[in-house]
Amino acid sequence: GTLDKMDAIPGYVSQPDVALFRKAVLETGCAIIGQTADLAPADRRLYAIRDISGTVESVPLITASILSKKLAAGLQSLVLDVKVGNGAFMEKSRDATALANSLVEIANGAGLKASALITGMNEPLASAAGNAVEVRNAVDFLTGRYRDRRLEDVTLALAAEMLQSAGLVSSNQDGMRRATETLASGRAAATFARMVAALGGPADFIEKPEKYLPAATIELAVKATANGFVTGIATRDIGLAVVGLGGGRTRPDGQIDPAVGITRLLPVGAEVGIGEPLALIHARSSADAEAAAATVLSAYMVGASKPPADKSVIRRILPRG
Known part of the structure; x- marks a missing residue:
């Protein structure tokens, strides 16, 4: 929290x-x-x-x-x-x-x-x-x-x-x-x-x-596989990806890694092309980065029409x- x-x-x-x-x-x-x-x-x-x-x-x-x-x-x-x-x-x-x-x-x-x-x-x-x-x-x-x-x-x-x-x-x-x-x-x-x-x-x-905050050593871009607009995001899955990286707890007494996480998350309504980044993973290992990237990619929905903005x-x- x-x-x-x-x-x-x-x-x-x-x-x-x-x-x-x-x-x-x-x-x-x-x-x-x-x-x-x-x-x-x-x-x-x-x-x-x-x-x-x-x-x-x-x-x-x-x-x-x-x-x-x-x-x-x-x-x-x-x-x-x-x-x-x-x-x-x-x-x-x-x-x-x-x-x-x-x-x-x-x-x-x-x-x-x-x-x-x-x-x-x-x-x-x-x-x-x-x-x-x-x-x-x-x-x-x-x-x-x-x-x-x-x-x-x-x-x-x-x-x-x-x-x-x-x-x-x-x-x-x-x-x-x-x-x-x-x-x-x-x-x-x-x-x-x-x-x-x-x-x-x-x-x-x-x-x-940047002098004081810990930073993960591995960065991996999550690249879109379709052209269009971000029409929806499974937000809970973004959180689960962070937990998988070690940035959240799976039990109350668990330890967390403050350095890992996700940045540059595109919002709903953003236009994106094939191969362009949807987000950037910050991880301690390549395996963790790949797993988080797969979760984030599946959390993003891309369609042909720009959706109306939510309040x-x-x-x-x-x-x-």
């Missing part, structure tokens, strides 16, 4: 003690961290029961699991990003909407101001999948070197929603304007750089990410009444 990506940054402490957490927030205003086992400890036991009782997909139990940690942390406001599509836990729109409504209603009923955005996952959110490669993608996004359109749409929408939820702007439109200005001015990149340093990472990480942000969920 997110912590695995942040752990690709040398020295970064993704699960700090309370003192370091407070210090980072006081100095920078933010901290990307994970909770310890002391926060809502019963949740782990309940998840284990769900896993063996066929109730992993139960909306009430998912709601309880997610909100138990948020309520225990004492938040003043909460914005949730609920994914829907072939790469999400909830593949159908009605299921994602039911979950988002459940989360928002229960949170607000418990005194926590909450809203949600339902965002699409019928293709990867960005052109990179992995750990170090996604961190580099995020750095490039913040600094303006390169920005994936869908990632920008979702990020700005969530930022605007958070600003409004926290009472820092009066409307969603004002939030979008402020978020856009903060990104364009470089203030977002500067804040991220200070946060990384405050949590133990290199002080010059944002300027020199990145599908729906905004607010409390009823």
Whole structure:
């Protein structure tokens, strides 16, 4: 998950003690961290029961699991990003909407101001999948070197929603304007750089990410076998290809390789010709690269007609009444 990506940054402490957490927030205003086992400890036991009782997909139990940690942390406001599509836990729109409504209603009923955005996952959110490669993608996004359109749409929408939820702007439109200005001015990149340093990472990480992020030794282009347009992507298979490379876990105590992954993933709607790259594999061995390339190639659908663009942000969920 997110912590695995942040752990690709040398020295970064993704699960700090309370003192370091407070210090980072006081100095920078933010901290990307994970909770310890002391926060809502019963949740782990309940998840284990769900896993063996066929109730992993139960909306009430998912709601309880997610909100138990948020309520225990004492938040003043909460914005949730609920994914829907072939790469999400909830593949159908009605299921994602039911979950988002459940989360928002229960949170607000418990005194926590909450809203949600339902965002699409019928293709990867960005052109990179992995750990170090996604961190580099995020750095490039913040600094303006390169920005994936869908990632920008979702990020700005969530930022605007958070600003409004926290009472820092009066409307969603004002939030979008402020978020856009903060990104364009470089203030977002500067804040991220200070946060990384405050949590133990290199002080010059944002300027020199290639100096610190691990890189795999083998690169292999996944080449298209037909002319046309990318009409669809089996997004979950892209994730499975990363797991096969060693970039994800097959069991909770498994180790991951932060260097491996996939970059230059073409989005749905992109035009491609025979022999042109659909993606670039980063692997530790040629065998791993070949296996991942085969999975990625089969995940891409190419057709003669350019498909209509899907919305990145599908729906905004607010409390009823």
